Amino acid sequence: MDGSEPKQKEKHFIVVDVDRDEEGVVIGCQLEAVMSKRAMDMDWRELKDKEMWLQGWK
Incomplete structure (x- = not known):
């Protein structure tokens, strides 16, 4: 099973x-699970990791 x-x-x-940050550079984000509404903070760069996240609706 992979991370995605x-x-x-x-x-x-x-x-x-x-x-x-103070200069307007993105340093983090908050995701919310659509079904459970559980929120989690994360480093936005983690969203680019295709082993962890897949873009789009499957």
Whole structure:
């Protein structure tokens, strides 16, 4: 099973907040699971890791 497999039956997420530093550079984001509404903070660069996240609706 790779990292992009659903965990806790959470498969779809949306970005609900973006954190920026004083210069406006993105430093983090908050994702929310569509079904459970569970929120999690993370480094936005992790979203580019195709082993962890897949873009789009499957």
